[in-house]
Amino acid sequence: MQVKAITVSEYKQRRDVLMKNLEQDTIAVLPAATHHKRTHSSEYPYRQESSFYYLTGFNEPNAVLVLLAATNEVILFNQAPNPKKSQWEGPVLGQEDASKVLGVDKSYNIAEIDEKLPALAAGKKVYSTQASLPWLEGQDVKALAGIIGEQRLIKSPAEIELMRKAAQISVAAHQRGMQQVKNCEYEYQLAAEYEYVFKHKGGNSLAYESIVGGGVNSCVLHYQANTEKLKSGEMVLVDAAAEYQNYAADITRTYPVSGKFSSQQKDVYEVVLRAQENAIAQVKPGNTWAMIQKQVVNDLVEGLLDIGIINGSKDEIIDKQSYQEFYMHSSGHWLGLDVHDVGAYTQDEKPRPFQNGMVLTIEPGVYFSELGLGVRIEDDIVVTDKGCDILSKGLAKSVKEVESEMAKSA
Ligand code: GLY
Numbered sequence: 044m045q046v047k048a049i050t051v052s053e054y055k056q057r058r059d060v061l062m063k064n065l066e067q068d069t070i071a072v073l074p075a076a077t078h079h080k081r082t083h084s085s086e087y088p089y090r091q092e093s094s095f096y097y098l099t100g101f102n103e104p105n106a107v108l109v110l111l112a113a114t115n116e117v118i119l120f121n122q123a124p125n126p127k128k129s130q131w132e133g134p135v136l137g138q139e140d141a142s143k144v145l146g147v148d149k150s151y152n153i154a155e156i157d158e159k160l161p162a163l164a165a166g167k168k169v170y171s172t173q174a175s176l177p178w179l180e181g182q183d184v185k186a187l188a189g190i191i192g193e194q195r196l197i198k199s200p201a202e203i204e205l206m207r208k209a210a211q212i213s214v215a216a217h218q219r220g221m222q223q224v225k226n227c228e229y230e231y232q233l234a235a236e237y238e239y240v241f242k243h244k245g246g247n248s249l250a251y252e253s254i255v256g257g258g259v260n261s262c263v264l265h266y267q268a269n270t271e272k273l274k275s276g277e278m279v280l281v282d283a284a285a286e287y288q289n290y291a292a293d294i295t296r297t298y299p300v301s302g303k304f305s306s307q308q309k310d311v312y313e314v315v316l317r318a319q320e321n322a323i324a325q326v327k328p329g330n331t332w333a334m335i336q337k338q339v340v341n342d343l344v345e346g347l348l349d350i351g352i353i354n355g356s357k358d359e360i361i362d363k364q365s366y367q368e369f370y371m372h373s374s375g376h377w378l379g380l381d382v383h384d385v386g387a388y389t390q391d392e393k394p395r396p397f398q399n400g401m402v403l404t405i406e407p408g409v410y411f412s413e414l415g416l417g418v419r420i421e422d423d424i425v426v427t428d429k430g431c432d433i434l435s436k437g438l439a440k441s442v443k444e445v446e447s448e449m450a451k452s453a
């Protein structure tokens with residue numbers, strides 16, 4: 044089932060909020076993403092620039108959004124209808140419908156931007172999502188990223204529903220993957236099981252290139268080749284998720300190719316699982332990333348010492364950060380229109396407290412290349428007023444749940 048798109052009035056409200064956060068003598072200029080060539084006369088799939096999309100919900104290229112704080116005016120430069128071009132590429136929104144459909148105050152043909160934008164920007168402070176603007180050469184351009192990042196960091200109820208949908212499509216894909224791995228000889232075949240579900244269930248894209256690493260490849264954090272044979276007796280790490288109406292999910296599960304954990308695999312897996320569950324329990328208003336990271340490091344080191352896979356003193360391993368040999372990434376990140384979403388991680392140079400409406404991943408992992416064993420477990424979490432809600436809930440995670448999911452026939 045489709046989830047309702049963000050309403051025009053919510054997009055308008057977002058532009059109003061941004062406008063209020065700008066000084067009076069300011070103009071904000073947000074260009075749409077450009078198409079990128081892939082091969083001769085063939086392009087990569089189009090993905091709108093996230094902040095432009097956040098403020099418009101408009102998915103066309105060759106467009107520029109302009110906010111004039113002094114007059115509280117929203118202007119869109121966009122493509123003019125062209126019957127010959129639409130024969131090949133389909134219709135475009137055009138100027139007449141832009142106000143009605145997007146709620147902008149004015150819409151001009153993008154062909155007029157060279158002439159009109161310099162006049163609009165004359166004597167103003169220019170803020171943009173781009174470092175420089177071809178239409179305003181020589182004019183100082185300040186970064187809009189900080190201001191809009193703060194706004195995008197707190198998700199609205201409508202955004203959270205879209206993100207829940209992205210996560211649930213991804214959960215269904217992970218379920219299919221766990222069930223189908225018995226029929227997959229190669230990593231790419233397992234990736235295909237996931238990617239089929241992303242598209243079949245209405246995801247507009249992968250949220251990022253699927254990472255499907257068997258054995259030693261599970262230790263390569265951003266492994267994307269997905270070309271090797273899956274071997275019984277090894278674990279496979281799958282970090283794969285869909286994007287829905289441009290909102291990302293980001294989910295990782297690690298499971299035994301054979302469907303049954305060996306005793307060592309189970310021990311290591313349960314250390315990571317405990318760290319992840321304890322970290323999720325800490326996601327609530329007022330707590331911080333620093334607290335989560337400390338908890339994760341403590342649980343991983345303590346757990347790995349307990350099972351005897353590492354040796355030494357817990358305090359020393361933590362103080363000297365030698366755990367970075369097997370745990371070398373952070374415990375998570377903001378999630379939204381970008382998979383590594385915008386928004387500052389600190390406030391006034393101090394760890395930033397979590398707030399209702401923030402969405403983040405929790406993803407501890409450990410990587411032992413010499414054992415050909417990497418384990419990461421990643422879920423998507425929204426901070427609520429009392430604690431948190433797991434957007435990716437329903438996906439097998441304990442050893443027992445994973446083994447029983449894998450035993451189902453697809
Ligand atoms: N899939 C990228 C990440 O987990 O950050």
Ligand code: MN
Nearest residue numbers: 293404406421
């Ligand atoms: Mn992640």
Ligand code: MN
Nearest residue numbers: 282293294421
């Ligand atoms: Mn991930």
